[in-house]
Every structure is written in structure tokens, then in C-alpha cells.
Amino acid sequence: MYRYDDRDRTLVRERVRQFRGQTERYLAGELSDDQFRPLRLQNGLYIQRLAPMLRISIPYGLISATQLRRLARIARVYDKGYAHFTTRQNVQFNWPRLEEIPDILEELAEVEMHAIQTSGNCVRNITTDEFAGVAPDEVEDPRPWCELVRQWATFHPEFAFLPRKFKIAISGSEQDRAAIQVHDVGLELYRNAAGEVRIRVFVGGGLGRTPMLGEVIREHLEPRHLRTYLDAILRIYNRYGRRDNKHKARIKIVVKAWGAEEFARRVEREWQHLKDGPNTVTEAELGHFRSFFTAPEYRDPEPNxxxxxxxxxxxxxxxxxxxxxxxxxxxxxxxxxxxxxxxxxxxxxxxxxxxxxxxxxxxxxxxxxxxxxxxxxxxxxxxxxxxxxxxxxxxxxxxxGFATPTIGTLGDIICCPGGDFCSLANAKSIPIAEAIQREFDDLDYLYDLGDLSLNISGCMNACGHHHVGNIGILGVDKKGEEFYQIQIGGAAGSDATLGQVLGPSFYAPEVPRVIGRILETYVRIRHEDETFIETCRRVGVAPFKEWVYAKAA
Amino acid sequence: MPRLLRSSGLVEDDWRRLAPEEQDFGGQRILVPLDTWLTHREALLERVPQRIGIWLDGDQEPDAIANDLARFGCIAIHFPAFTDGRGFSCARLLRERYGYCGELRAIGDILPDQLHYLWRCGFDAFELPDEVSLDTALDCLGAFSASYQSAVREAARG
CATH class of the missing domain: 3.90.480.20 (Sulfite Reductase Hemoprotein; domain 2)
Structure with missing residues (x-):
């Protein structure tokens, strides 16, 4: 696991000091709400429906026992005794007091943690495969690369006020478990015929209001160019991304407007000026990052x-x-x-x-x-x-209570905090997840259904990744009432697909029954050994739609 | 008169900034909008070069003045809103791609909290609103003593 050096410690300490100053100036009226907002967001601090929410970074999802204990302490001392792990491999506290945030940041700094750039219009936490370093299908351990990109992105002076947030995911295995095609930039590490690491660069993926899959703009990037190439992408986005409409400000909109080829050409032209410059990655640096992620001393298996x-x-x-x-x-x-x-x-x-x-x-x-x-x-x-x-x-x-044997099944629902907590949400999401889990709690039935992802988001921002769930549920607001739109056929991973909406949306109490009808359809028409997503791909939405909207006979 | 933070300290700005349509080119030092420069280049060239400055918005293309940089005593990049980060890229292009060495100032809506990044991107003069104290500005300017990546300042030390 990466350990801080003097520079990391200095920077995190200086950040805490900076944020303490900003908070004091805000509380003293020297910074307005509008001025303080982007500053606090870049420290993970939201002002939510009920209280502030603090999002803490867990770089590429790796956390030590010491850090877990510190989160426990923060939950107990500064919050209501619990924490929430997010779909971005981060952790959130829902009840801290604004005045105490700098103290929390200080507590985090002591265990090499922070809340830097966990929100705001900047490069966010880098995410990767949770099985990095141990997966049998891995071709290159993504963690050293994640750390390299983390450092490049942290306090990048040019890209702290982008048109919109910017998410990067890195995968180093045959099966993509980091959903790189639904990120602003997705990096796929692979080995060429000579066995050298190369990087396939996807750009313009994302969920939210306008879901899109990323497109490849460079097939064989050499590792030493990673930072300068990212600089080029970000500079093009910073300069030409739309700033007139928040909903059209992500990089995917530029990629779509110009076309991936033209976008790639503009990046290439910019990159020619940056290539081989001072941000070029050296072998020594790579070796340094790799040295934190060497294999531990595994013990030999015992024969019995x-x-x-x-x-x-x-x-x-x-x-x-x-x-x-x-x-x-x-x-x-x-x-x-x-x-x-x-x-x-x-x-x-x-x-x-x-x-x-x-x-x-x-x-x-x-x-x-x-x-x-x-x-x-x-x-x-x-x-x-x-x-x-x-x-x-x-x-x-x-x-x-952590042994619920439902990983990868319908019971393993991804769900955003929704209208119970989040001020952006149009509808509640947690009670929907719970109602579905209760309705389908028979393990034999869940196993018979097999691999099946069900993702729930309480609004268009899609924190619950509903577009890439095999079944996706989206909370919508219709004249002040909460409704749920249901889609099927989505998938994350190497064969990423966006789901298709079935039809008119439903009231909350109807949702479990609708899910039941989708499942019945699958069980009825599936071929032997065919997973839910495979059936969806074979038959499309029509048979599902028919049964879901069929009038009671 | 706006206050300007330079490495020498807080000073009164001695450049007169022309509005977009203004054509009075009189005065000791004038800061001319990019479009005005492009339209009236010949007339403006009659002035003493070092008394001419240019100001541009972050969304304007700095390559329009790339060949004239030596003629300017000052270039200012205007931030229409502090959340609009285009000026950061613009500054790096002027410094790193086009090799501009004169004063580069950040004007418009900037927060003292941005001074450090602005400085790293190549700015060396900053327009400060009246309500910001020198102490706050200097504190913000020196917020960080290290960096993870090379921008204008780090490359210069390089």
C-alpha cells in the first residue's frame, strides 16, 4: 500500500491549514456562500438536506486497518456513529458540524487520509478494480498507475476550475471491473506483443443526464507519456468544454459535439507541445510507485x-x-x-x-x-x-452481519443515499432497495436467477449507476410526487451497455411487483445457462415490457 | 483605482484599462482589449512598445498575439467568474508555449484562494478586491510549499 513521504505529509497538512482558514473566513463573513462553495466542495464538503456531508477520499479504494479505526473514531466522535461507503470507492459522513470539519481533516491527516478533490469541478478520486494485485486475469497491477495519476491530479494548478467534475478509472485486467467506459477518462493497461505495458485511452464516457460510453482516442500510449497526454486531454477540456450549461458541461458533450476523431486530433496537436516535457514519467518514478505494491510474502498452501x-x-x-x-x-x-x-x-x-x-x-x-x-x-x-x-x-x-451470501445477485443492490439524505435527489432510493431485498429474500431463488445487477439512483446524476445495472431504477419527480422509471439491459465492465427504459414509471409500492414480472419473464424465456443480461441481449426489451405492462387478466 | 499584488508588494495599478469599444489610446500605459489590438494594430504600434498592454478573456486564443509578445509591457487575463478556469490554461500557453516573459496579471473575478495556483500557472501580478487584506492574500499565495506536478514555476526551477 502507498505510504506518504515528506511531500505528501506536507501537502496534506498545508491543505488542512488552508481549509481551516477558509472555514474561519466564511464563518466571519469574509467569504460569501457562493465563494465558499467551490472551496469547500474541493474538500469534500457538501451542505445537505439535513446537515453537512463530508466525503473522504479512499484513493483507488485501498484502506488500512489503522485508517478504518480512524473512520470509526470520527463516526463516533463527530457523527452519529456510522459511515457510508459510496459507489466511487469513497466514504461519507452525513452528520458532521461545519465548525468541526477542519478537526476531522486533521484527524484524517494523521493516518494519511484526506478529503481533497472528492467533489467540485476538478479531477476526483481515481478508481480501479477492487481485486487489483490479486486477480488471476490481471495483466498489469493498476495500483501504481493509480497512485501516479492521483499525484498528478492532486492540486493540479491548471485544472482546479474545470467546466465540471472529472472522473478517471484505471483497469489492468482482461475483464474490466472498474467500469472504465463510463468515466470521463478510462485507462486500460495491457501488454503488447513484446510484453511491454501500453495504455488504451477512452474518453467521454459517463452516466448522469446524458449517459454515454467512452470512445478510444489512443490505442497504444506509452507509459512515459501518460501525464503529458492527460495534461493535453484536460487542457482541451478546460478550454473548450461548455460552461454555459451545467448539464452539458462534462467532457462527453465536447467529444460528442466534435466526434471522437476530431477530439483525438485536437488532443494530439496539443500533446505535441507537451510530449517529452518535464511531466514525462521516468522509469525511476514508475519503479518508485511499483515498490509500494509488491507482492507480500505469501505462505505455501497447506496440503489438506x-x-x-x-x-x-x-x-x-x-x-x-x-x-x-x-x-x-x-x-x-x-x-x-x-x-x-x-x-x-x-x-x-x-x-x-x-x-x-x-x-x-x-x-x-x-x-x-x-x-x-x-x-x-x-x-x-x-x-x-x-x-x-x-x-x-x-x-x-x-x-x-457481513456474510450475506448474495454478492453479484439481485440482493447485492447498488444504491445512492437518495432523497433521505441527498439534496439533489428527486426521490428516495434506500426504501426501494429495501423493499426489493425483502420481496426477493429467498436465497434459492436468487441463486437460480444467478448473476444479476440491480442499481438504483434517486436522480439523474446517477450516483447509483442505474444506466449500467442489468436492471436500473431511476427516481423521478412528477409534479412533486416520487415515481420510478425502470430500465433493463445495462451492463458495466468490458461489455459495457446502457440500459433501455421499459416504459412509463411506477409508484414506489409497485416497484417490487414490477421487478417480479421482469424476473418471471427472464425465467420463462431464458435458454439454459443464459444469464439475465445475455437473455436481454438476445431478445431485447419487448418480452419484458409486455409482461410488465400486461393488464391483469 | 484597483490594487495590484506584485512580488514587490501591494501597489496602485498604473495601467489604464480600455473598455472593449474604447478608442482613446492616450495616456502613459494602456491595457487594450485583444480585439481592439487586432483591429487597430497599426495605429497602436506607433506608441512606445513597453507602454502597451493587452487584456484578453480566458476563452480567447492567445496564439493571436503570439508573434507580438515582445511588444507588450503587460498582458492581463480576465476572469469573468472565479469558477471559470480557462485563464489558467491561457496563462500556461503564453508562458510555456509562446515564451512570454513580461508581466502576466490576473484580473476580474478572482479569489485570494486561487493565487497560489495562478502563480504556479505563470501569473505574477494579481488584481485584488478592496475587501481582501494583504495578509490574507500573502497567506493564500504561499498556501503550499511543495507540488506534485510541474507547471510554469517548477519548470523554471527545473
Whole structure:
């Protein structure tokens, strides 16, 4: 894991001091609301429906046990005893007091954390695959690259007042688990025929009001040019992105207006001036970033582990289920990656209490080298668990309520905070998630449905990624009443697809029944071994639509 | 008269800024809008070069003056709103691509909290609203003592 050096520590400390000054000037009336807004947003501070909300950065989702404990302390001392993990691999506190934010930032700085650029019209937290470094299909560990890009983006003097927010995701595996095609910039690390790392650059993807998939503007970027090429993209966007309409200000609008080819040409022209300049990445630098993410000293597998696991699964069906859904293969024999579900029924997806955070920290230390990862599905991952420890870990997780064996199923809903918390939301989203989880709580049914993502957003801003859910639910406001629009066929990942809206929207109480009809349609028409998304791709929306809107006979 | 923060301290601005349509080219030092310069270049060239300055908006193309930079005693980039970051890119282009070495000032709606980034992008003079104290401005200007990436100042040290 990356550790701060003197420069990181200095900068974070100076940022806390800067923000303390800004907060004091605001409270003293020297900064107006309008002036303070962009400044506080670049420190992750929103003024929400009920209280301020503070979004803390978890760079590319990696967090240590020490940091988890500090989040627990902050939740207890400054908040109402819980925290919320987001779809951007960050964490949010919903009840801090404005005057205390600088103190919270100071507490974070002590454990090498911050809230820098977690909001505002700047480059946001870099996101990646939660299985980085351990996935069997990985071709290049994305974490050193994430750190490189994080540093490039942090306090970039030219790009702090962009037309709109800017999100970058990096993937280094065959299967894209970082949803790079729905980011402003997506970077795919791969190896060319000679085995050298190259970068495929996607630009202009994004969800929100105008969902779009990114397009490739450069196929084979050499690593040393990564920063200067990003500088060129951002400069084109900063200069020519629209600033007259907030809803048309993302980079995707420029890419669409010019066409990807013309956009690529303009970036190329700009880049010719920057290429090989002082921001060129050196081998030594890359080596430095890589040195933080070398493989730990894995232990050899014990010979009887697999036989024991077999006996345990035979004796305990619940363990077998968990093993099947929540445990993934690791590139090193004898190890596994375990997903902790933060989606038990009745708890808002992504929410954890202070005590739970501390318990997770303890477990991370006992079972996974003292680290955890936050996923964009709002779960946590222990990436380095010995297979010999799986049964013991499962029992601990079960006691804590993190062993709900529904990862990747309908029960593993992605859901934004929605109208219960967020001032942007048109509708509530958490109660919808809960109603669906309650309606479909039969594990056998969930397993029969297989891999199926259901994503819920409370407004067009799409924090719940509804466009790329196999089933997507969007809260809309119609003359002051909350309705829900339902779409199907979306997918994130290597075969990213935007879902299609089924038809007129529904009242909240109707949603579980509608989801039921979609599922019935799938079960009726699926071919053997066909997943939900495969069926959608084969037949389109028509059969689903027909049954959803069929009049009661 | 607007106050200007330079490396020498807080000074009164001794440049007269012409409005977009204004054609009175009199006075010691005048700051001419880019469009006026492009239209009246010949007439303006009769003045003592170092007493001519240009001001442009962040959305204007600095390459329009790339070949004339040596004629200007001052270039000002105007920020229509402090949230409009185009001027940051414009400044770097003038300094790094076109090699402008004279005074580069940020005018219009800027916050003291932006001074540090403005400085890193190549500005060396800043128009300050009356309500901002020198202490606040200097504090903001020196907000950070390190950086992660190379911009104008870091490249110059390079």
C-alpha cells in the first residue's frame, strides 16, 4: 500500500491549514456562500438536506486497518456513529458540524487520509478494480498507475476550475471491473506483443443526464507519456468544454459535439507541445510507485486445506453458499479474495457503524494483511485471505452481519443515499432497495436467477449507476410526487451497455411487483445457462415490457 | 483605482484599462482589449512598445498575439467568474508555449484562494478586491510549499 513521504505529509497538512482558514473566513463573513462553495466542495464538503456531508477520499479504494479505526473514531466522535461507503470507492459522513470539519481533516491527516478533490469541478478520486494485485486475469497491477495519476491530479494548478467534475478509472485486467467506459477518462493497461505495458485511452464516457460510453482516442500510449497526454486531454477540456450549461458541461458533450476523431486530433496537436516535457514519467518514478505494491510474502498452501473446505461445505450449506458467491479466486494458490457484503436486508447499502468498522479492522489484521478495499458496489473486500482461514473468517463475518451470501445477485443492490439524505435527489432510493431485498429474500431463488445487477439512483446524476445495472431504477419527480422509471439491459465492465427504459414509471409500492414480472419473464424465456443480461441481449426489451405492462387478466 | 499584488508588494495599478469599444489610446500605459489590438494594430504600434498592454478573456486564443509578445509591457487575463478556469490554461500557453516573459496579471473575478495556483500557472501580478487584506492574500499565495506536478514555476526551477 502507498505510504506518504515528506511531500505528501506536507501537502496534506498545508491543505488542512488552508481549509481551516477558509472555514474561519466564511464563518466571519469574509467569504460569501457562493465563494465558499467551490472551496469547500474541493474538500469534500457538501451542505445537505439535513446537515453537512463530508466525503473522504479512499484513493483507488485501498484502506488500512489503522485508517478504518480512524473512520470509526470520527463516526463516533463527530457523527452519529456510522459511515457510508459510496459507489466511487469513497466514504461519507452525513452528520458532521461545519465548525468541526477542519478537526476531522486533521484527524484524517494523521493516518494519511484526506478529503481533497472528492467533489467540485476538478479531477476526483481515481478508481480501479477492487481485486487489483490479486486477480488471476490481471495483466498489469493498476495500483501504481493509480497512485501516479492521483499525484498528478492532486492540486493540479491548471485544472482546479474545470467546466465540471472529472472522473478517471484505471483497469489492468482482461475483464474490466472498474467500469472504465463510463468515466470521463478510462485507462486500460495491457501488454503488447513484446510484453511491454501500453495504455488504451477512452474518453467521454459517463452516466448522469446524458449517459454515454467512452470512445478510444489512443490505442497504444506509452507509459512515459501518460501525464503529458492527460495534461493535453484536460487542457482541451478546460478550454473548450461548455460552461454555459451545467448539464452539458462534462467532457462527453465536447467529444460528442466534435466526434471522437476530431477530439483525438485536437488532443494530439496539443500533446505535441507537451510530449517529452518535464511531466514525462521516468522509469525511476514508475519503479518508485511499483515498490509500494509488491507482492507480500505469501505462505505455501497447506496440503489438506481443500479437503477440509470440502468437508466444511458438506456439513454447512450456508458456508457453501457464501463460498460460492462471496469468495473469488486469487492468483496465488492457497489464497482467496473475500467480499464482505454491506447489503444485509434492512440496512442502507454501504452503511457501517463505528463498532463494525473496528471489527472489520480487527478482521483485516487477522485475516488479510491489515488491509481492505472499498468496491464500487459498496462492499468491502479482503484481498489476501488464506483459504485455510476461510471457514473461520466466515463465522466471524456471519456474527457481524457481513456474510450475506448474495454478492453479484439481485440482493447485492447498488444504491445512492437518495432523497433521505441527498439534496439533489428527486426521490428516495434506500426504501426501494429495501423493499426489493425483502420481496426477493429467498436465497434459492436468487441463486437460480444467478448473476444479476440491480442499481438504483434517486436522480439523474446517477450516483447509483442505474444506466449500467442489468436492471436500473431511476427516481423521478412528477409534479412533486416520487415515481420510478425502470430500465433493463445495462451492463458495466468490458461489455459495457446502457440500459433501455421499459416504459412509463411506477409508484414506489409497485416497484417490487414490477421487478417480479421482469424476473418471471427472464425465467420463462431464458435458454439454459443464459444469464439475465445475455437473455436481454438476445431478445431485447419487448418480452419484458409486455409482461410488465400486461393488464391483469 | 484597483490594487495590484506584485512580488514587490501591494501597489496602485498604473495601467489604464480600455473598455472593449474604447478608442482613446492616450495616456502613459494602456491595457487594450485583444480585439481592439487586432483591429487597430497599426495605429497602436506607433506608441512606445513597453507602454502597451493587452487584456484578453480566458476563452480567447492567445496564439493571436503570439508573434507580438515582445511588444507588450503587460498582458492581463480576465476572469469573468472565479469558477471559470480557462485563464489558467491561457496563462500556461503564453508562458510555456509562446515564451512570454513580461508581466502576466490576473484580473476580474478572482479569489485570494486561487493565487497560489495562478502563480504556479505563470501569473505574477494579481488584481485584488478592496475587501481582501494583504495578509490574507500573502497567506493564500504561499498556501503550499511543495507540488506534485510541474507547471510554469517548477519548470523554471527545473
Amino acid at each position: 486445506t481443500e479437503a477440509e473446505i470440502q468437508a466444511q461445505t458438506g456439513a454447512d450449506r450456508a458456508f457453501a453458499r457464501w463460498l460460492e458467491r462471496n469468495v473469488r479466486p486469487h492468483r496465488v494458490p492457497g489464497y482467496a479474495a473475500v467480499t464482505l457484503s454491506l447489503k444485509p436486508v434492512g440496512v442502507p447499502p454501504g452503511d457501517v457503524t463505528d463498532a463494525q468498522l473496528e471489527a472489520i479492522a480487527d478482521l483485516a489484521e487477522t485475516f488479510s494483511l491489515g488491509q481492505a478495499r472499498v468496491t464500487h458496489h459498496q462492499n468491502l473486500v479482503f484481498a489476501d485471505v488464506r483459504r485455510a482461514d476461510l471457514y473461520r473468517l466466515w463465522r466471524e463475518l456471519k456474527t457481524l
